[in-house]
Amino acid sequence: MDKPGDKSSEGALFIGAGVELKGDVEVPGAASVDGKFEGTLKAKTLIVGQTGHVSGQISVETAEIRGMVEDHLTVRNRLVLRSSGSIAGTIAYSKIMVEEGGSISGSIEMMARGAAQPAEPEAKIVQLHQGAE
Amino acid sequence: MKLDFSTLRVPEKDEEVDAFDWKAFPPAIANRKSNFFLIVDAASAFCGKLVTWTAFIHGQVEGLVFAEHVTVEESGVVKGLIFCRTLTVLGRVDADVICDTLHVRGQGILTGAVKHKQVKIEGEGLVTGKFARRQSGAGRAAASRG
Numbered sequence: 001m002d003k004p005g006d007k008s009s010e011g012a013l014f015i016g017a018g019v020e021l022k023g024d025v026e027v028p029g030a031a032s033v034d035g036k037f038e039g040t041l042k043a044k045t046l047i048v049g050q051t052g053h054v055s056g057q058i059s060v061e062t063a064e065i066r067g068m069v070e071d072h073l074t075v076r077n078r079l080v081l082r083s084s085g086s087i088a089g090t091i092a093y094s095k096i097m098v099e100e101g102g103s104i105s106g107s108i109e110m111m112a113r114g115a116a117q118p119a120e121p122e123a124k125i126v127q128l129h130q131g132a133e
Numbered sequence: 134m135k136l137d138f139s140t141l142r143v144p145e146k147d148e149e150v151d152a153f154d155w156k157a158f159p160p161a162i163a164n165r166k167s168n169f170f171l172i173v174d175a176a177s178a179f180c181g182k183l184v185t186w187t188a189f190i191h192g193q194v195e196g197l198v199f200a201e202h203v204t205v206e207e208s209g210v211v212k213g214l215i216f217c218r219t220l221t222v223l224g225r226v227d228a229d230v231i232c233d234t235l236h237v238r239g240q241g242i243l244t245g246a247v248k249h250k251q252v253k254i255e256g257e258g259l260v261t262g263k264f265a266r267r268q269s270g271a272g273r274a275a276a277s278r279g
Contacts, residue, residue, distance in 0.1 A: 096254050096258065096259070096260065097254055097255055097258075098252055098253055098254040098255075099253065100251060100252075100253040101251065102252065102253075103252075103266050104252055104264050104266070105266045106263070106264060107262075107263050107264075108260055108261055108262060108263070108264055109261055110259055110260075110261050
């Protein structure tokens with residue numbers, strides 16, 4: 001993942017610990033949050049540090065969460081929830097990885113692949129005995 | 134050995150789930166003397182209530198799975214309700230789940246309402262539905278105060 005300070009992370013946003021930001025933000029690169037963000041955030045990558053707290057409408061390509069994210073989180077590609085991380089609210093993702101200890105609660109949806117792909121045709125369980133009605 | 138399942142029922146309220154004593158779970162008592170486990174093989178389907186200590190499900194189960202440890206293997210499919218301490222999903226679960234620890238592995242797919250204490254998702258695991266983290270009694274009290 002991009003890190004702030006990398007040459008590849010032009011157009012990045014870094015919210016340091018102790019900093020609070022409210023509003024609508026669009027970030028072409030990575031948004032790294034160690035402080036507090038509240039509002040609407042669109043970014044390529046979201047990185048929430050252990051002290052970070054993000055709430056509102058969040059839409060990103062990839063996310064790595066070590067802190068807390070609340071409300072609506074949409075991750076079009078890969079969502080990684082680390083052991084210290086917590087997500088609560090409505091979550092949409094394409095791929096997910098949750099480390100042991102990571103807290104996840106709320107409504108979880110999968111985007112695009114998977115949900116609508118039953119692995120195999122299912123054999124039906126038939127009842128051998130049905131009571132006469 | 135005769136086990137008494139007559140009073141066994143799935144806890145409904147959070148306090149009852151917390152208070153459920155897996156050490157007093159009849160199959161767990163039986164298991165202290167021998168290692169019992171159940172395998173639903175890939176060529177088998179089961180419909181109804183399944184009560185056991187440890188279940189490895191390769192086939193299909195529809196109904197209630199009530200066990201301390203449940204593994205839904207790659208070819209396994211479970212529909213209905215799973216009440217357990219640990220649930221490992223490598224196959225497909227389309228069920229409501231109450232557990233302590235949920236582990237979705239490999240190509241595991243889980244859809245349903247899940248109440249858990251700990252969750253781990255890895256590989257190509259997929260989950261959809263409503264997830265709620267179970268709190269201890271003290272945690273619930275604090276949450277209700279806050």
